[in-house]
Amino acid sequence: MLVAVLLPFIIAMIIPFLSKWKHTIHTGYFVTIVPVIVFIYFARYLGHGFEPVSREYTWIPSLDMNILFYLDGLSLLFVLLISGIGALVAFYSIFYLHKSEQLGHFYVYLLIFMGSMLGVVLSDNVFVLYTFWEFTSLSSFLLIGYWNYKKESRYGALKSMLITVFGGLSLLGALVFMTVLTNTTSIQEMIDQQQLILNSDFFPLILCLLLLGAFTKSAQFPFHIWLPDAMEAPTPVSAYLHSATMVKAGIYLVARYSPMLSSNDWFFIIVSTMGIITLCWGSYMAVRQTDLKAILAFSTISQLGMIMAMLGFGTKVAVFAAVFHILNHATFKGSLFMVAGIVDHEVGTRDIRKLGGLMTFLPITATLAVFASFSMAGVPLPFLNGFYSKELFFDAAIHLEVTKEGFIGLLRTILPYLAVFGSIFTFVYSMYFFFGTFRGTTKIDQLPKKPHEAPIGMLVSPMILVIGVVIIGLFPHLVNEPFIAHAASAVKGVEIEKHIKFWHGITTPLIMSLAVLVFGTILALSRKIWQPVYNFVPGVMSMNKFYDGTVDRLEVFSEKVTKGYMNGSLSRYVRLILAAIIVVTFAFMAITGGFSVDTDHLSRVSLPAVFVAIMMVIAAVGTIITNNRITAILILGVVGYGLSMLFVLFRAPDLALTQLIIETVTVALFLLVFYHLPKLRKKHETASTRTLNLVISIGFGALMTMVAISSHSSKWFDSIxxxxxxxxxxxxxxxxxxxxxxxxxxxxxxxxxxxxxxxxxxxxxxxxxxxxxxxxx
Incomplete structure (x- = not known):
């Protein structure tokens, strides 16, 4: 299992050498083999009798930081998505990226990202998980900023880094708290001791920090703003990040800790509320976009909100639906991003205002798009997998196992209506994407390139994903019992069995689906009429403006602070450094009781030693007041040789010899570069500056004296x-x-x-x- 996780990292180190032959054979062919091997390795665990598997590898045992991998139904689901879609994305990129691109860089970043995601979903040690978690932020930063010559790419990469790393630090705080409370770094052992965490006074803080890490990673409102800007990455990266990897990391985190947290009311309130708001806001804003990838980016935000809301519901139906939709979303969203990439690659633009009528020119691509977009819309057709999980979502929303009193009761009442509202706009943006691109009037004169069908190699990957959409829709039992049921059971912590079928009779979820279909069709057909509503909501309000303003103000403040001390004066730098050392060290010693004086076990001080010490003091003062460079060098040598004499008197001949050699070499070097030394001249300083220098000098000398005395007098540990x-x-x-x-x-x-x-x-x-x-x- 360790080899499977490390394989992408190992191959990433070889890629720079392989990329030298990219003009002979595309580097992507070598890379595609890696996720295929990983997929085959883990696919052997599929089956009805699957049992969790754990592997432990020694890393830092003194800190209880061994590499512990845990494979259960949940992690198996994510591993297969990461490796399976990773293989399709790598193959797709062969035809999307030209050989003139920096392919070595791209595939190194991609493999690091793939390995990091595998580490996240397999790690049972919280600090190993956090290490891989931050690796995903770093590698995604490099992938999003791959075309670094574009200002938009650099902006999107930095934005994703700042937001997700902020969440990562919050996650680290939660993991540290839980480790201290449970005295273990194992996630499974923490779940077994969940009452220690749930009953802790720090639980509210732990919950907030943990969810903050998950929400920033999975682009939940209001942290969703980094995801649309991540669209500046190459389309293969967008397809990978949005369908199976980075944005799903936060989903995985919440799912992994659900057995511990789902019994708490605040978990239901926070996760369900933020999830349903994200669903509604993302779907509503998707219809406003004009870039194909921007439409899909906001659709990803809405779909992630839907999954997060179901995890917040916490019921068996909701958990099963969430896990099922993770798989379904990966299939139709991955294929739609690849379709958008094909349109951009073959037509030369992603602006939907210039597109239309492309079904005639790209018939295969349009066919793939209709299956994927209609599945994303949740159209009630038996060969579309998206309908199944959406209907389960409605079923979970109307059968919440929570109290009907107070705020929770109000939330329970309005959640089904918000679910329908978000789903209506999901239908609208799905139709907007397909019909705005492939139907209508062709605007050949506005297209940069003459449209034509993509090469077969570029169509293979989205075709496989769309086949997955259809097969899951027609035969859901193929993935249910051997796959989805195990993952849902791992999330809920109890055995979950759910029979998936298309027809359940005339039920409330079906009525909700029909309402979505009717109102969604009306809104889709009248989109141009009600489009001006976006001038009022959100209008001029934008979380992006808040982010930009915050970053700009921080940069201005940082610049002022930096200019306040970085003025080119070496003397000021030295004063600041020494003053900081004095204050911090003295404060730390005072807080920890570090001041202590013990005169026992001291060597007797002889008269020669006193004489040498006085001589060294006089020489040290002489180096300050002398105005002659030769004199200063020689007097400085007196201090060094005097220290050697003290070593001799205190019976340390080896140190004395070392000091003599160093001092001789130092004096010789000073004399050799004597010509280049600056001339000593009296410096005109104000009285306040001289007083400050005197205070810092005396303070630093006193500090060193106290450190030396206290270090000898304090015996906190046994001597080595x-x-x-x-x-x-x-x-x-x-x-x-x-x-x-x-x-x-x-x-x-x-x-x-x-x-x-x-x-x-x-x-x-x-x-x-x-x-x-x-x-x-």
Whole structure:
């Protein structure tokens, strides 16, 4: 299982080498193999008798951070969607992206994203999950900003990063709280101890932080604003992000923690309310858009809101419907994004105002679009899978197992009406997408390219997804018992069995579906008449304006703060750094009781040591008041050599030898570069500046003195010196304890110190070469 998750990362490291042959064979062919292998590996778990599987791999056992993978029905559903649609997207991109593109970059980002999503849905350790969670934000940032020469791509990438990383940090807070309360990092063990969390005083905070992470990732209102701007990514990326991966990560998080949280009333209130608002707002705003991908982006927002609302309902029917719709949405939405990409690729525009009548020129694409868009609309036809889950959604909305009193009772009453309202606009934007693109009058003169059907390679992926729409619609039992039922049971925490069939008689959900069909048709036909309503709602109000204003104000504030201290004065930088160290360190020592003085076990101070110390103090003061560079260098050497003498007096000959060598080299280097040293001159400073310098100097000196005394006087932990003395010979093969510590026990530290020095030497050499080259020019 670990190999399956790491495979995309491993291949991502090889892609830069494979992309060198992209003019011979498209890099996408190599990449497509990866998700196919992953899909085949996990597909073997499908079946009626599936049982959860767990695998544990040692990572950081001292912090209880082992890599623990847990495969149950829920994670299997997502793994198969991630790998299956990932394979179709990779294959589709072969024909969408030209070989002249930076294919190496694209497929590296895509594979990292794929591996990160696999890690998210399989991780049972919360911190491993969080690590992969943030990897999805980083990789999606790179994918959305793939065409980085476009301002819109950079804007969309940054927007998604800021919002989703903000949610990720909130999620981390919730995970830390739950880990502390349950004393475990395993999600399954947390669920087993759910009463500890539910009864905790911190539960409201945990719930808010967890849902904040989920809502930002799954573009729930009002955090949905990043998703439409993510459309600047190449269409294969949009199809992948919207159908099976990133936006579903928040859905997965809520579903995974549902067994723990769904019994709480606030979970129902928050998740159901935000989900139904997102459904209504996303579907309403989709009809306003003119870009095909923008229509699909807002449709994704509305569909995610629908799934989130069903998870909030928490009933068996609702959970089953949510899981079923996750699968259905992946099929029809993935194919619709690919259809939009085909239109853009073959026609040259996605502006629906310039499109129309393309069914004549793109008959296969139009056929795929009609199945996918009508399925998304929930049209009651037995070969469209979208109708089944939408009818289950209506059934769940009218059979909520919650109290009828107070606000919850009011919410229970209005939820079915809001469900119908959102579904009506879902029908409208689905019809708007299909008929506005493929029916009506052809506007050949407004199209950048002469329209023609896409090559067969580009049609394969959406065709497979549409076949999935039809097969699931005709034979829902094929995915029910061996697939959907296991996933729904994992979400609910109890066994769920639900028989899917097209006809249930004249029921309330069917009447609701017919109402959606009738009113949706009326609104779709009269769209141009009521379109001006958008001038009033939302009108000039926009969450995008709030986001832009917030970011702009933060940038202005940050610029003012930065200019306040970054003025080019080195002395100011030193003052700020030292002042911060003094304040923070003194405050921390005061809070933790770090101030302590213990005169026991001190070596006797001899008269020569006192004399050397006085000499060093005089020399140190002399370096400040001297106006001669040679004198300053020599006096500074006195301080260093005096320290060597103290080492000798306190019986540390190895340190004394090291100090002597360093001091000799330092003085020699100063003398070698004497010509280039700045001339000492009296600096004209105000009285306040001199006073500030004096305070900082005395304060920093006092701090170092107190740190040295307190570090000797405070014994918070057992000394490790006895371990070094005992193990020096047996483990390090030497009797000189200091040398063994440096070479063996701290070997990596010493190695990295050498590396740092080597890098610094190369940097200096490069600067010298650069200066010489400029002088020659």
């Amino acid at each position: 010196s006895s371990y070094f003395i005992e193990k020096s010979h047996s483990l390090g093969g030497g009797d000189n304890v200091v040398n063994v510590i440096l070479v063996d026990f701290r070997g990596l530290d010493t190695l990295f110190e050498i590396v740092v020095l080597g890098i610094a030497a190369m940097a200096i050499f490069g600067l010298i070469r650069l200066r010489n080259r400029k002088e020659e020019d």
